[in-house]
Each structure stands twice: as structure tokens, then as C-alpha cells.
Amino acid sequence: MAINDKLKDHILESIGEGVFTVDKNFKINFFNKAAENITGYSREEVLGRFCKHIFRSELCYTDCPIAISLKSKKTIYDYESKIQTKSGIAKPIKLNSAVLYNEEEQPTGGIISFRDNSELVVLKNSLEKENTFKGIVGHSKQMQEIFDLIKEISESAAPVFIHGESGTGKEMVANAIQATCARNNNPFIKVNCSVFPSTLLASELFGHVKGAFTDAFKDRPGRFELADSGTLFLDEVAEMPLQMQLQLLRVLQEGSFERVGESITRKVDVRVISATNINIKDALKKGILREDLFYRLSVIPIEIPPLRERMDDLFPLVQHFLKKFSILYKKQILDIDDKALDYLLKYKWPGNIRELENVIEYAFVRTTNSDIIEFAKLPATIRENSQKSFSITDKHSFAENGGEITKMLALLEKHHWNKQKVADELKIGRTTLWRKLKKLGFET
Amino acid sequence: MSEMLGNQYFMARKYTDALAELEPCLAEDPQNKSIKRKLVICYTQTGKNQKAMDLFIELVDEDIEFILTADPIKDDCPCNELVENLEKQNLPENGEFYTLSGILWLYCDLQSSIDVFEKALTFDLENKTLQYLIKKLNFYKDQKSLKLSS
Numbered sequence: 001m002a003i004n005d006k007l008k009d010h011i012l013e014s015i016g017e018g019v020f021t022v023d024k025n026f027k028i029n030f031f032n033k034a035a036e037n038i039t040g041y042s043r044e045e046v047l048g049r050f051c052k053h054i055f056r057s058e059l060c061y062t063d064c065p066i067a068i069s070l071k072s073k074k075t076i077y078d079y080e081s082k083i084q085t086k087s088g089i090a091k092p093i094k095l096n097s098a099v100l101y102n103e104e105e106q107p108t109g110g111i112i113s114f115r116d117n118s119e120l121v122v123l124k125n126s127l128e129k130e131n132t133f134k135g136i137v138g139h140s141k142q143m144q145e146i147f148d149l150i151k152e153i154s155e156s157a158a159p160v161f162i163h164g165e166s167g168t169g170k171e172m173v174a175n176a177i178q179a180t181c182a183r184n185n186n187p188f189i190k191v192n193c194s195v196f197p198s199t200l201l202a203s204e205l206f207g208h209v210k211g212a213f214t215d216a217f218k219d220r221p222g223r224f225e226l227a228d229s230g231t232l233f234l235d236e237v238a239e240m241p242l243q244m245q246l247q248l249l250r251v252l253q254e255g256s257f258e259r260v261g262e263s264i265t266r267k268v269d270v271r272v273i274s275a276t277n278i279n280i281k282d283a284l285k286k287g288i289l290r291e292d293l294f295y296r297l298s299v300i301p302i303e304i305p306p307l308r309e310r311m312d313d314l315f316p317l318v319q320h321f322l323k324k325f326s327i328l329y330k331k332q333i334l335d336i337d338d339k340a341l342d343y344l345l346k347y348k349w350p351g352n353i354r355e356l357e358n359v360i361e362y363a364f365v366r367t368t369n370s371d372i373i374e375f376a377k378l379p380a381t382i383r384e385n386s387q388k389s390f391s392i393t394d395k396h397s398f399a400e401n402g403g404e405i406t407k408m409l410a411l412l413e414k415h416h417w418n419k420q421k422v423a424d425e426l427k428i429g430r431t432t433l434w435r436k437l438k439k440l441g442f443e444t
Numbered sequence: 445m446s447e448m449l450g451n452q453y454f455m456a457r458k459y460t461d462a463l464a465e466l467e468p469c470l471a472e473d474p475q476n477k478s479i480k481r482k483l484v485i486c487y488t489q490t491g492k493n494q495k496a497m498d499l500f501i502e503l504v505d506e507d508i509e510f511i512l513t514a515d516p517i518k519d520d521c522p523c524n525e526l527v528e529n530l531e532k533q534n535l536p537e538n539g540e541f542y543t544l545s546g547i548l549w550l551y552c553d554l555q556s557s558i559d560v561f562e563k564a565l566t567f568d569l570e571n572k573t574l575q576y577l578i579k580k581l582n583f584y585k586d587q588k589s590l591k592l593s594s
Binding site: 052 | 447448449451452453455456457478519520549
């Protein structure tokens with residue numbers, strides 16, 4: 001069904017993202033309502049004017065996103081920039097940019113959709129000030145070792161294989177690797193291999209030429225080409241069909257591939273970071289994952305421990321999420337009561353950090369007349385599951401230790417998990433502290 | 445090659461890049477005055493003074509008004525700033541300097557352009573191109589005055 005122009009205008013007017021288009025001289029010829037709200041300019045004020053005179057961004061002179069789209073013939077996604085509003089305030093935005101072509105494939109203009117990124121930038125800056133590594137909270141020995149490894153491999157472009165249960169933060173580790181490596185200013189493209197049907201994955205990764213299959217109306221580069229000189233993150237790589245695994249192996253070995261429906265061999269320089277949550281031994285044994293591919297991908301293997309094996313990180317993670325939701329939901333809840341924390345510490349977290357984040361968000365949203373998360377606001381799964389796993393002695397022990405956990409955790413946080421300093425402040429011996437932590441279920 | 449990309453480079457004051465995009469576009473579309481007007485400026489900013497002069501005369505012959513009406517805001521014409529920069533550079537004030545200056549001045553002000561071209565002529569009294577240009581610009585000025593008075 002063709003969409004008429006009136007409907008198109010209505011759609012563009014009603015969406016929350018700012019949208020504007022320019023002609024081939026870069027004069028604005030469309031400006032939607034959301035763009036007016038974000039910039040403070042009315043449509044009448046901007047139509048017919050050069051976009052650089054309206055947005056006054058440094059990028060207009062260095063890396064205009066439409067110019068990048070023109071040069072690369074690709075749509076640009078999630079490009080970060082800063083514009084000046086009408087009142088002269090610098091506003092961070094995230095934008096997508098594409099070129100508009102006529103029937104002769106000649107560029108006739110460009111389109112940019114953008115959203116106000118101010119709140120996210122504030123959130124990011126605020127969370128970065130915390131004691132995190134590239135946004136990852138991890139005080140435990142296991143996580144500290146991973147951070148050290150990431151720093152050590154920052155000069156290398158060798159393939160990295162990240163393994164960890166669902167929700168452990170594999171993508172965040174991949175982001176941290178990219179952020180610290182020498183390619184950090186080059187493209188970082190992510191593909192979830194389980195999302196695409198096997199018939200489309202080849203086209204997604206390697207691109208296709210017009211007519212290669214029914215819906216291939218024009219040539220399209222694949223993710224490998226888009227990631228040239230940068231990094232490609234292949235999530236859930238073991239879900240890839242075996243035939244594709246063979247093609248992937250070839251790219252890793254030779255750096256070359258062909259677009260679907262084309263015989264021209266293309267060369268790329270791409271670093272591959274891959275990840276999976278499946279049991280590798282089983283996958284290799286069952287032939288789901290090619291052994292040669294696995295060894296090629298896992299030059300640098302990283303194993304992310306599940307949350308239950310690094311409970312030292314639970315309290316700092318809770319604090320981190322409370323801070324995040326305080327900014328996002330614009331309400332101050334920065335603490336959790338002892339009982340709620342005790343139950344969180346006893347839970348096994350099969351969904352790991354993602355599950356913890358969801359639990360905290362759930363409790364956060366439910367907390368309305370208090371500045372502290374209370375036990376009653378936790379989801380039933382936590383309250384019931386933890387209760388089931390409690391023995392009478394456990395209950396007694398936890399009741400007895402009450403606020404001690406929170407106090408100790410606060411001190412551990414304060415002293416960056418230096419246990420000697422915590423023991424000194426509590427005026428107890430290091431061994432006593434060790435015994436107390438062990439009793440409470442902490443790795444010591 | 446892409447006129448649109450050339451336009452962006454021109455907007456970003458990347459004259460060498462703009463030249464590389466716009467030159468082949470003009471070859472494809474030789475009547476495109478907008479490209480010519482930008483290319484003249486690109487030539488002056490990349491040391492291709494003879495090419496700048498040749499294309500400038502072509503455009504003067506074709507449509508002086510089109511050069512004169514170039515607006516710093518409406519057309520993003522950079523000539524005000526370029527004339528200012530040229531004068532700041534302490535270049536030797538010879539025929540070439542004044543010729544370049546005369547080209548850029550026409551994008552802003554007719555009389556200033558004529559004055560500067562006349563200065564250029566004093567360095568090379570036999571320069572036929574300059575003589576032709578000055579004559580042409582003066583003729584245009586007179587025509588315009590006549591129109592205004594009538």
C-alpha cells in the first residue's frame with residue numbers, strides 16, 4: 001500500500017524525533033514539530049536557510065553527517081553531535097543521516113533525524129564518575145582481572161571471544177574492549193547472529209548485489225564492509241549456521257569475502273569480537289560450533305563469571321542502578337533497606353546483572369512515598385525464592401546480623417574493597433572480618 | 445563526483461575538496477552558474493589564479509548580476525571574509541594581488557572591484573584581460589546608473 005504525502009507528513013509531525021531535510025545546497029526544506037521543540041526555532045525561521053547557520057555545530061565544518069553519507073553512500077546511525085539551540089545553549093544530540101536520491105540515483109538532498117541526548121549525557125557522565133571501568137561495575141577479583149586483561153590487550157587487534165551466561169554483560173565487555181583499543185575511533189558494528197534467519201545472515205554480514213534475491217532491489221554493503229578498519233561484534237556467534245561459520249572462518253583467515261550474488265572478492269580489515277552464552281564444550285562436541293572457527297575466534301578468551309559467583313559486586317551494582325534510575329525517573333531513591341539487601345544477597349540470580357537491574361527498576365518504580373527501597377517492594381520471585389532457600393538458622397543469622405551487612409558493604413565500598421582498612425575502621429581483626437563476610441556468603 | 449558533496453565542502457570552506465567535486469560537475473553541466481560562482485572562489489583559494497580569472501570572465505560575460513548579488517547569508521558567500529583575509533596576509537601588493545582582490549570584491553561591491561582592477565592595471569598597462577574587464581564593469585555600472593536615473 002502506497003502512503004500518500006499527507007499521511008507521510010502526519011507521521012513525520014507526530015514522531016518524537018526531530019526530523020529535517022535539506023536540498024542539495026544544504027538549505028532546510030522540511031522541519032518537523034519535534035525539531036522545533038529540540039532547537040527552539042520555529043519552522044518559519046529555518047525554512048530556506050542553510051542548516052549550518054541554524055545548528056551551528058563544529059561538525060558542519062569537519063564531519064557533516066550528510067557529507068559522510070554522501071561519501072560512503074551509507075546511512076549513518078547514532079552519530080553523536082552537539083548543536084546550538086536558538087537561545088545559544090549547546091545541546092548534545094544523537095542523529096541518523098541519509099542522502100535522498102532522485103530516480104537517476106543523483107543526490108537531491110539529505111534527511112536527518114535527531115533526538116535530544118542531554119539527559120543521557122548527564123547520566124553517562126554521572127555514572128562514569130563512579131568507580132567503574134568503562135561503565136562496568138566490578139569490584140570483585142574476577143572482574144578486576146577482566147579489566148586488567150582488557151587494558152593489556154588494548155594495543156592488539158586479535159579476535160576476542162567472550163563467554164558468559166545470559167545477562168552477565170558480554171556486550172558491555174565488548175564495548176569496553178572497543179573503547180580502549182587503538183580502533184576506538186573507527187566503526188564499531190554489532191550483529192546479533194541469532195536474530196537473522198540463515199538465509200538473510202549471509203546478506204547481512206557480507207552484503208548483496210541488486211537482484212541477488214527477490215527483495216534485493218539495490219546493492220547493499222554488509223556489516224563487514226561497514227566495519228572496515230574497525231571492529232565487528234558478533235553476538236550469539238554459536239547460533240550461526242554451519243555454512244555461515246565456514247564463510248566467517250574464511251574472512252578471519254584471509255580478510256576477504258564476496259557479496260551475495262557477486263563474484264568480486266572484497267578485502268576488509270576488521271577486528272572480530274564474538275560472544276556466546278552456550279556451553280562451548282557441548283557445542284563443539286555436538287558439532288554446533290566448528291572447532292576451527294572457535295579457535296580462530298578465541299585468540300583472547302574472556303570468561304565473565306555469573307553474578308552468583310561474584311556477590312561482592314551485588315551491592316555496588318545495586319547502588320549503581322539506584323543512581324541510574326534516580327536520574328532517569330527524576331526521583332531520589334539512593335538506598336535499600338537491610339532486609340531487601342539480605343534477600344538480594346541470598347538470591348541465585350539466574351538472569352544475572354540484567355535480572356538484578358530489572359528487579360531494582362521494578363522496586364524503584366513501585367517505591368513512591370519513600371527514599372529507600374523496602375523489602376515489600378521487591379518482586380515476589382525474590383521474596384519467595386529467597387525465603388524458600390532460607391533455613392531457620394539462616395533466618396536467625398540474618399535477623400541477628402541485621403544492619404551489619406549494609407554497614408560492612410558501605411565500608412567496603414568506601415575503601416574500594418580494601419578489607420584491611422574496613423577491619424581497622426570496624427576495630428576488628430582482618431580474620432574476624434573475613435569470617436563475617438564468609439558467613440554472609442561473600443567470596444573472601 | 446557530486447555537486448551536493450561539493451556544496452558541502454564549499455560550505456565547510458574546504459576549497460580543495462570542493463574543487464575536486466565541482467570541476468567535473470561543471471564539465472557535465474557547463475551552464476550551471478551556481479557551480480561557476482563557487483568554482484571561481486575555489487580557484488582563488490587554491491592558487492589557481494589563471495583558472496580563476498578565465499572562469500570569472502566567462503561568468504562576467506554571462507551574468508555580472510549573478511556575481512554581484514551573491515549574499516553572505518542567503519548564498520553563504522564567503523567573499524567578505526576572504527577579502528579581509530587577503531588584506532591581512534601582507535602579500536606583496538603587485539598585479540596578481542590586486543587581480544585576485546578585484547575578483548573577490550565583485551562578489552561584494554562593484555565600485556571597489558573596479559578600483560582594485562584599475563590598481564592591478566597600473567602594474568601591467570598592456571594587460572588586455574584587465575582592460576576588457578574594467579571596460580565591461582564600467583559599462584555595466586553606467587547602464588545601471590542610467591536605469592536608476594530613468
